[in-house]
Amino acid sequence: MHNVAYHRIERIAGSVITLRAEGVANQELAQVTSSFGTSLARVIRIDGDMVDLQVFAGARGISTDSEVRFLGEPMKVPYSEALLGRVFNGAGKPRDNGPEVDGERITIGGPSVNPAKRIIPKTMVRTGIPMIDVFNTLVVSQKLPIFSIAGEPYNELLARIALQAEVDVIVLGGMGLKHDDYLYLKDFLEKNGALNRTVMFMHTASDPIVECLLVPDASLAVAEKFATEGKNVLVLLTDMTNFADAMKEIAITMEQIPSNRGYPGDLYSQLASRYEKAVDFEGSGSITILAVTTMPGDDVTHPVPDNTGYITEGQFYLRKGRIEPFGSLSRLKQQVNGKTRSDHRTIMNTMIQLYASYKETLEKQSMGFNMSNWDQKLLKYGQRFEKEMMDLSVNIPLEKALDLGWEILADCFAPEETGIPTKMINEYWPKKG
Amino acid sequence: MASIGKIIGVNGNLIRVKFESAVSQNEVAYAKLTQKNKDGKSEVIPLKSEVIRIRGDYAELQVFEDTTGLKTGDEVEFTGELLSVELGPGLLTQVFDGLQNPLPKLAEECGFFLQRGKYLKALPRDKKWAFTPVAKAGDVVVAGDTLGTVPEGVFTHRIMVPFRLLGKWTVESVSAAGEFTVETVVAKLKNAHGETQDVTMVQTWPVKMPIKAYEERLRPSKPLTMQQRIIDTFFPVMQGGTFCTPGPFGAGKTVLQQLMSRYADVDIVILAACGERAGEVVETLREFPELIDPRTGKSLMERTLIICNTSSMPVAAREASVYTGVTLAEYYRQMGLNVLLLADSTSRWAQALREMSGRLEEIPGEEAFPAYLESVIAAFYERGGVVRLKDGSTGSVTICGSVSPAGGNFEEPVTQATLKVVGAFLGLSRERSDQRRFPAIHPLDSWSKYEGIIDSKKVAEARHILANGVDVNNMMKVVGEEGTSIDDFVIYLKSEYLDAVYLQQDAYNEIDAACSAERQKYVFDKVYTILKTPMKFSEKDVARTFFLKLTQSTKDWNRVKFDSQEFKDLEQSIFASVKEVSANA
């Protein structure tokens, strides 16, 4: 290999350094050594003999005569069962004081799954949360973000679902996490005995920005490997907005023309190539991705949630500690909710439509209008719905939740007021007395 | 002679190449990647690329693959050919990527993952087709004329004079009927200059050029029904027309296209899954072979062709995928067939253009899209249309593009450029999808310039009721229900009724999912009668309860088979109840 050391850096900006070098490959790794230590870096652009490198630990402290050595291969992470229970940084280095992991070295950011090899998802993930199980069922191999804002219990929700879901391996990718949140997640998994089936790639808010970029790729590469070996893997990524912001920072350093609010034009493709790793391998394992996307300014049209929504198979809106029925969506729900119980879809549609009417009535009420008979019914219904279905503390299996749905409907309405098909009414409507 | 060159720069999927002899714009080239295989041996992998800009003695190429590992100095081999597709029997039922690689075959060779640099022939080479000659020696023919036919599923596939042949040719010989593979020479042609041409059953055509081997373009004149009430009745589409379905994420663009792909009254459906979720294509891929097409009695897959370049597949091939799709559509149009091209989503293609434009450091237009975005979009939709072929028959390509506007805001460049060129706009609304009013096509904002299957005067009246209903509802928000007259209130209830039982359609109900043109005519007439019936109610709550019940029974009516006994019974009870409240009674 061209094991030459270079000692002349031409340009340093943000975490990107530029030098003259020959025979360097796109995406090749390099080792950059300065008086402050050694960091990996990767080639992100080649222009004649000018090579741009992204330095994982950031360029702080790198001097024009720091040493750069190219390693002749792209970024890889080690893979073996020994990863379980361990914590790494984005570059794949242990951050739990444990030893380096030996094992097969796998390339990150590998190619896409051939669509012809995919199968239609078919297995429901039971969470015990009615707003998910009944209204927006989560499905094995789904990719789904939680849209939320700072201060909402999204990491708690993530952790709760992770525990409830019966998966073989959990891969937790943290990006720009507050250290406390990192410790919370770790302790939660540990306390509940899930740590020994978990691999963590952690980037906290105080770590170098480029390592943030590597977290999803490292997490998903490892997940993919476990999945092809027959494991059902759940990947938790929090917070993808930090990942997008890291991309933005690099793009601006590289003087790329931004498309929307400073984000690079390929934001959609970048996010998609990660989320599309969610898959159910025919005759093998699966990858389900649950992510957190915080919405700057609680604005769903912000480029990050907006592009995410176009990519993922739905989203859970977490607002005021509850999963909102409007805006929340599981695009895969119809793959499974026809096979759970015959009233599942009816309850799902009816209760949401009535809840929408309840919201309208609330508006009227706030304007000080008279409440008609119908409005009174809706008010009663809406309050029960919020308290007994929407509240996140509710933890009941799907079937119980469906029964409860009928019970609430019958308590508030006459059958024909619900718009439920007559057949269903005859079968399920609770008999008086 | 095709040129060769050397890489002098790599920036994402854009490479800069210094070339030796002439190269042409949009020419295909292969960048030679050297990498170590599993046994540590060096191997050379050709990465397909396309020239997109030429400056002095270097060219810029978009690479249709991941460029990891490319180096300065790596060789690039130009081919002298434009980016093209193969045309011939055996296209239908296939699943291709944006560059026309058959994905199931790739999976057989490479397993779960796509492998870069792996390219396969689009058409099977070993399959034999039953050829019947049509032309005979001595006939004078031009590009697009039929030399013979082969049956392809339920279709008669025309083997035509290659589209790129210029001028008149005399048929020297045509094969007798027989079973041939696509590469067999089935005819020999000669022109006035004495040049000869062997014709096989496969020809190639550059995707970015329209196929124009027809006599003339005609105005769309026949409705293309989708069995979706809100489309066929309110915003109809015609064979050879173009229309778009913009909408924010989750508003129902993809489900709508899936419905159209099942129920559209056309011969062939081409799905171009462009930069969206792979999972959605898989649904079609796995379900269509099992579904029966009532038009033919065969599986739906037999009339379907899928171009699948989903979001995690190489970005540059996304751009190619819509062109590949429309070229294949034009090919079948040349056989006198009606083809529907569904592209989901054209915004991803526009974004691919934007990514390249950014790397080329072109001066950006609005939202950093390139300045030529509008003309590129216009040129794409222009490839739709009805044509009269040289043998007098007609064929059509209808194009539906879904658009994914950033933030769901239609004031963005891709939506706006599309609206300028299409004949119908089916705008999907977040408000309606949040309320689960599917298909979430906005009944007041959308428009169509085409004629449909229902008397347009009556449709206009129905729309009027919808608009009035919205007005009353808005007013009620200000003055409350108590401040609204009972007559206005009934208008509001009628508009909601029309919305619930006619505009909305349950895609997941076996029967309601598809509403035939015949049924639409029948049901619209009945609903129209109800809307026009003056009604009397003692108070608003009575009116509301009446309409709630009426809505429920009409929805039940939608869910039973047309013309069944149940259908008749329900109709009777619906009208009996309407009679009770009729002011004329």
Ligand SMILES: Nc1ncnc2c1ncn2[C@@H]1O[C@H](COP(=O)(O)OP(=O)(O)O)[C@@H](O)[C@H]1O
């Ligand atoms: N016609 C319909 N009937 C019932 N549900 C629908 C319909 N269209 C869309 N939906 C619901 O909305 C979800 C999102 O639809 P989709 O077509 O994937 O949206 P988009 O492509 O606009 O992002 C679907 O998963 C489904 O739950």
Ligand SMILES: [Mg+2]
């Ligand atoms: Mg879609």
